[in-house]
Amino acid sequence: MPLFRNIHHNPEFFPDPKHFDPSRFEVAPKSNTFIPFGNGVHACPGNELAKLEMLIVVHHLVTKFRCEVVGQQRGIEYGRFPVPQQGLPAKFWKEVFNHQI
Structure with a gap:
């Protein structure tokens, strides 16, 4: 199982990742950097x-x-x-x- 938390807290993709900042999603994140429901054929169907x-x-x-x-x-x-x-x-x-x- 991929460690999504590590991806979502990577400062390379999300500056200051421990700071709650919803405005960071005003622009869509880079592909495959925010995947709370999985990705590809194994993505959550719901x-x-x-x-x-x-x-x-x-x-x-x-x-x-x-x-x-x-x-x-x-x-x-x-x-x-x-x-x-x-x-x-x-x-x-x-x-x-x-x-x-």
């Missing part, structure tokens, strides 16, 4: 559905809920996938918006 589902979830989270991290972050544990060492406990609550038109 990648478009997964992307759509992620967009829907994120949309609802940011438009209807507020959140905060509870406790302290203790770092990242790197394995097949990077995960918070002690988990990432968070508190979510539904935000009531008062829109006037």
Whole structure:
């Protein structure tokens, strides 16, 4: 299994790779440098559905809920996938918006 994390954190392709910078994707990355769903004949067949589902979830989270991290972050544990060492406990609550038109 390729180590996609190593590809995605290569400073040759992504300057300052540990810095969260969504604007780096305003221009499409160089071919075969960002492959979260695999590539070629072994690419995930559900990648478009997964992307759509992620967009829907994120949309609802940011438009209807507020959140905060509870406790302290203790770092990242790197394995097949990077995960918070002690988990990432968070508190979510539904935000009531008062829109006037």
